Amino acid sequence: MNNRLSTIAIHVLGCLTFLALPYIFASNGLAKLAELPNNPHEQRNLISYLLTIVFFYTNYYVLIPRLFFHRKYVLYALASVGCFLLIESTLVAINRQGIGSPVRRQPPPIDDRMGHRPLPPFPNGPRPPFPSDHFPEPGSQPSGLPSELSQTFFLTLVGFLMALAIRVNNRWRETEQEKIQTELSYLKAQINPHFLFNTLNSIYSLAIIESPPTADAIVKLSSFLRYVIQESEKNLVSLRNELDYVGQYISLQKLRLGDTVQIDFSVEGNANGKQIVPLLLISFIENAFKYGVSPEEPSGIQIVIAIKDAELHCYVANKKVRVFQPTAVASGIGLTNTKARLQLLYPERHRLVISDKPDSFTVDLSITLS
Structure with a gap:
């Protein structure tokens, strides 16, 4: 107020x-x-x-x-x-x-005896103009x-x-403020103890049995954290790097969840030479893992990203295995913030369709990249 x-x-x-x-x-x-x-x-x-x-x-x-x-x-x-x-x-x-x-001024009164004022001779030049000479004629435009x-x-x-x-x-200030809030939210979301502890425990389990993927998992985790901290500060990032980040996140989730979840992830099209706002797609994917994963019942997640010319299409679908609360925050940022970012950063250049059904949740997003 x-x-x-x-x-x-x-x-x-x-x-x-x-x-x-x-x-x-x-x-x-x-x-x-x-x-x-x-x-x-x-x-x-x-x-x-x-x-x-x-x-x-x-x-x-x-x-x-x-x-x-x-x-x-x-x-x-x-x-x-x-x-x-x-x-x-x-x-x-x-x-x-x-x-x-x-503002018009009245001309001086005329001489009553002669009917006009006598003009004195001016041998050195023409007579000075009457005050009435400065008055515009009726119907003419004002000189000003x-x-x-x-x-x-x-x-x-x-x-x-x-x-x-x-x-x-x-x-510009709103966009910058939204970007700062998004970065802070993602830092809290991605680098949180729950995610890190589960991922590190999975890597520890691999190390105990001297599994070959242990080193690769450590590299993925370090690359994942480096991207969140460094690349997210930019206004635009390479679409190829953004998709690699998404892939690393999904790989770490597979490592953490094991065989309890069926994950179908695919990327179609050529991402070379294209740019996108960082950390824009990941919130929809995080939302799927947050509400579509349960060790107590079969669950599956489908993620399809397709690139055709300047159009990017992202489709994410998951079966609901947890109670979905509309006000819940998806890993710290929430779908509401992501919608706001799309409106700010891609006005008139995106289409977002969210289908929230009792047993499933799907996101269909299309973006025209610059």
Whole structure:
């Protein structure tokens, strides 16, 4: 609640500061402010600043999230230009109603005796213009229109750039924060005593009987831990390395579980040259091992990863052998966080279908890789 109130206070203070700028930096700012109730030109300027604020929040809360972040750049540009034209047409309509039009001064009274004021001779040049020469003809456009149009364009551009810069910066910070939270969650999930103790006990059992796979199991475990600690810090990793990590995780699970679980794991297609966000697929696979493994009854897990051109398809299915709680966390990160990461990192470029049935749980994920 306090954060929300502070945010509202910051926005209100920012809007008031923006409205006060023309009077703060002007040499006669106080005089212009005092003239505001009776000066149509100052009233028009104030309206243009208010419309800029409206455009800023429209751009910030509507256009950028719904168009720019969804890569609909053409529609976003057209909508921004449309907002500018709407603001300009509003100000033109206000001008036609008399607000913001130049203030006309009455010409000096004419001489009653001659019907006009006598002109003194000016031998060295033409006569100076009458004050009436500066008055626009009826129906003509005010002379200040080009400058007013430039001012409207400048203010609209300021609102456009400020909204875009702040929103993109906030988006980047959200993504970075989500990444940090994900890394911390995975470190807690992967390097936890339960998983390590079970895996090390399995390796110890192999070492007791001097089994040949002992050395290979130790190498897999060290590579697995190194990947979680080092590679997960990057924004994108090689898809080949990510699949190797998934394979090492499944191999360690096979080593830990032995023959109690039937695991069907396959990778199809060529992953060379492609990149993916690290630690994105593993949560669905961990979820299958968490709720699809039981020593008391037959259980099986199917994992299929297919790559075709820029499309990656991941299918994970398991039989439910434990009670599945929708709010349960899958090895420390949970499916909810993974959905949020997909929305942040692959907007409009993924399709996730989860089927939660009483006796089975399946995940069908498709991603368009960059």
